[in-house]
Amino acid sequence: MKFSRAAIVVSAILLLGACSVPETEVPASSSAEALPSWNMGSAKDAIVDFVARVTDPASPDFVPGPERIAVFDNDGTLWSEQPAYFQLFFAMDRVKAMAPDHPEWATQQPFQAVLENDMEALAAAGEHGLLELVMATHSGMTTEEFEAVVTDWLATARHPTTGRPHTEMVYQPMLEILDYLRANGFKTFIVSGGGIEFMRPWTEAVYGIPPEQVVGSSVKTAYEVRDGVPVIARLPEMNFIDDKEGKPLGINSHIGRRPIAAFGNSDGDFQMLEWTTAGEGARFGMLIHHTDADREWAYDRDSHIGRLDRGLDEAGERGWVVVDMKRDWASIYPAD
């Protein structure tokens, strides 16, 4: 399955509905032993050293609890993003599910391409076509209806190459980082180009991150009272794209203070790491480099998805830690 860069960009901006999933149990842990899936090496040392410095009241780098904000990209940083963003699979499945009510889609692009599994035609539809796909499948319903659709899809959909539920393709080493940071007084946020309401229904159960700590792309919404019942309607118009320069802006809007740690994997995360690590005091930036074609995928500078080029060039001079997935991670997925 191949997708154009435009397709990728747009698939990254799909969006989503409200939620309320029970909180996961977060095991308390405060030492490096909390990171069993990280092989010994400079990447593991760097995160352990950073956490030790900002949590030790005697350290010149000590940071008070409320200011320990850590932000995480999602696609390619907390879960896989190949052979395409999982939210694009969702949109395609929605087109197929909705097709009986839209006979016109049989001969109308980009819908026809999806219905015929014609990835070349889908790519040819370009950014505009993808935006059409998103709007048709992610709007025209209430936030609560959308949440139900996302939840149902995640419960039944399987990844095209691994056959696993998408929520089982999260990275075990990153789950350990999330727990480790929270056990050390950090508040963890997702800051993703993905749809905010596509993520919120499941981030609490899967990552221990509640909906109010999820930042993402969004469509415009409208408040309406229908037959006496108030609803929030999702409109077919983009509101905010939480990618590249949008990430610091989303952080400012939702969090209102600068994080001290940022984790990403692509050049779409560059500005988030730049903004985070330019602050005063101890700062931490980490890029996940996908180097493991056997256990996951290997891609970077030339990838249409999760392209990592400027980040690789500048990580050294900026003091960002580059994780070599093949070398640094003892396991990839929780089931491994």
Add this chain to the structure above:
Amino acid sequence: MKFSRAAIVVSAILLLGACSVPETEVPASSSAEALPSWNMGSAKDAIVDFVARVTDPASPDFVPGPERIAVFDNDGTLWSEQPAYFQLFFAMDRVKAMAPDHPEWATQQPFQAVLENDMEALAAAGEHGLLELVMATHSGMTTEEFEAVVTDWLATARHPTTGRPHTEMVYQPMLEILDYLRANGFKTFIVSGGGIEFMRPWTEAVYGIPPEQVVGSSVKTAYEVRDGVPVIARLPEMNFIDDKEGKPLGINSHIGRRPIAAFGNSDGDFQMLEWTTAGEGARFGMLIHHTDADREWAYDRDSHIGRLDRGLDEAGERGWVVVDMKRDWASIYPAD
């Protein structure tokens, strides 16, 4: 000092910068004794009864901790809003401070009106004039610069009739409600028509509400790297108005789940209470009715500021609690 309704509307939508203030100590308390400034009566009984029901695991109304979200309007609900929104005083002081760099303002409305303390002319400038005032004073700087300006202003400005710092004109009974709810596992949010970055620099110290739990109106922003230093610039264009129908939308965007309790004082809070109390299970809506001309101010249906008309009409049928400030509050401000 008098202001037109348009002036009020616009003063309600002023906006603001990032921040990081140390968290306040929140005394733990879990009984009605935590509300000493509330006189015995139906309003106090209602909140105590609600909290008891949603926190008792044996109650059919029990609500799990993560879903205990409470939202609070700010102007007129957590602090005073007379004779005008405090943020309008801020904007006017900013015009005076910035005037030396803007000689053209001496003959240009609405700036001339502010410089000459001519409230009639300011009112005559209408909504458009007020928006000009906001844009001139709340944009054209970085978020960090704006935070510093707000912090400096709050430290020195005094309210025109009480002579007190504005942050000492917060309501003691509502501070007790905030503490009481947090002691019972609630997460407390501000959802205000006021500027999100006007509030964030001080809500943690004054209310115990961290910046990431403040929702408000905002201007558009842009991420820029200036001489190698990344900044977030505040642009002279409204991004979001967090009032009336905007409040449920702001809640959905920032919090991502429906609150179970909402506190307001004006018809600008109507939709927030409507959205909150329309959810399933136990819900709580409260309106502060300003009835105390001696200790604070008395106003409702005909007020240009904090108008409360539809809310008074429909509170009964909707099951919302109306607080009679004169009758229900033993004290108003912390210093009383």
